Amino acid sequence: MNKEQDGSQHPSPEILKNFAKKNKKIKVFHQDNFGAGYTRNKLLDLSNGAILVGLDADDRIYPSALERIIEKYNQDSRVGFVYSNQRVIDENGKLLYEGRKEKCHPFFDELIYFTHFPGHLRSFRKSSVKNLRFDVNLKTGQDWDFLLQLVPNTCKAHIPEFLYDYRINSRGLSRRTSKRVKLHRSVQLLKRRIIINNIYPNAECIDIIPIVKGEHAIYYNHIVDDKLKEMSSEAKEALMDYFLQYEGC
Numbered sequence: 001m002n003k004e005q006d007g008s009q010h011p012s013p014e015i016l017k018n019f020a021k022k023n024k025k026i027k028v029f030h031q032d033n034f035g036a037g038y039t040r041n042k043l044l045d046l047s048n049g050a051i052l053v054g055l056d057a058d059d060r061i062y063p064s065a066l067e068r069i070i071e072k073y074n075q076d077s078r079v080g081f082v083y084s085n086q087r088v089i090d091e092n093g094k095l096l097y098e099g100r101k102e103k104c105h106p107f108f109d110e111l112i113y114f115t116h117f118p119g120h121l122r123s124f125r126k127s128s129v130k131n132l133r134f135d136v137n138l139k140t141g142q143d144w145d146f147l148l149q150l151v152p153n154t155c156k157a158h159i160p161e162f163l164y165d166y167r168i169n170s171r172g173l174s175r176r177t178s179k180r181v182k183l184h185r186s187v188q189l190l191k192r193r194i195i196i197n198n199i200y201p202n203a204e205c206i207d208i209i210p211i212v213k214g215e216h217a218i219y220y221n222h223i224v225d226d227k228l229k230e231m232s233s234e235a236k237e238a239l240m241d242y243f244l245q246y247e248g249c
Contacts, residue, residue, distance in 0.1 A: 037136035044133070047126065054122040058167045060089070061121065065163035069123050072157050080128030080154035081147070083118040084163040088246065091169045097246035098162065104242050105158040107235035112151055113194060114231050115219040115239060116144040116186075121164045128154050140182050141189050148193035183210045183218070190220055200224045217243035 013030060020026040029046065031039065040054065051073055055061055065084075072082045088096045104117055111117060122143060132149050134142045187208040194206060200222075207223040219239065222229040231239065 035136060037134040037138060037142050040134045040142070041136070044129065050126055052124045052126055052129070055164060056120050056166075058091075058169050059120055060165040060167065062163050062165075065121070068159055068161060068163060072159055073123075073125060076155070076157065078155040079157045080125045081150055081156045082123045082159060083156075084121055084159040084161055086119045086121065086164055086166045087162050089165045089167050091167060093165075096168065099166075099242065099245055100160070101158060101242060102160045103238035104235075105156075107232070107238055108156050108158075109151060110231060110235050111239060112144075112147060113190070113199060114221075114235075116141070116147075117239065117242060118147065119164075120166050124150075135189075138185065138189060140185050144186070145189045145193060148190075148197065152197055179212070183212070186210070186218075187220070194222070200229070213243070216246055 013028070016026070016028045020028050027046075029042070031042070043054075044052070051070060053066065053069060068084075069082055073079055083101070085101055086099045088099060090096055099119065101117060101119070104111055108118075120143070129146075129150065132146060135145050138145055187210060191206055191208045194200065194208075200206060203224045205223075205225055209221045209223060211219050211221060219231075230236065
């Protein structure tokens with residue numbers, strides 16, 4: 001198990017050290033704060049397991065999560081990425097809403113270019129990501145950018161269960177960064193990956209337009225050579241149903 005520390009002053013190093021003493025399979029790495037992208041790339045290089053699982057520091061994984069994830073990979077050798085449903089909690093552990101993604105999953109390859117819905121419990125088959133890297137220059141959206149690299153050549157699977165709690169922390173980095181700045185960064189990374197992945201062959205001009213509905217519902221329309229490119233009606237309906245779960249959060 002690899003724990004991303006990235007220069008934190010939290011006492012978790014000592015806690016992890018004690019766990020490592022009890023179980024030789026646990027390996028703990030320490031480093032200065034070089035940023036999340038650098039740390040994730042380092043963990044990719046250091047990892048030696050067949051399945052890689054990542055979770056943000058303030059989120060909470062459920063006891064059965066790793067078992068369920070491994071079961072999903074074992075069911076189909078083609079699968080390279082697995083994600084699940086999530087519960088969202090505040091910094092005190094209070095449940096805010098539940099995010100079910102069953103309806104979105106059939107439209108994964110389309111929706112991923114319009115919004116980042118898979119969530120924060122990231123798991124990959126290492127053989128599927130061996131040539132991929134997290135962009136160290138991105139301040140936000142590194143996991144979305146990584147998925148956009150993965151999408152064209154990887155089979156995705158969804159576990160229709162709650163396997164972790166995503167914690168919204170008012171003191172966290174994502175809450176301190178203004179929505180305007182985050183939207184601008186997301187527009188940049190999405191446009192870049194759309195061009196690299198050749199989603200619109202022969203397009204001369206591509207613009208990305210953020211659509212913000214409430215505090216948390218955000219998706220992006222594409223303007224390609226002055227023509228609006230939206231999600232299919234079926235994919236949009238599934239996404240709107242997902243967003244409705246946390247309307248007013």
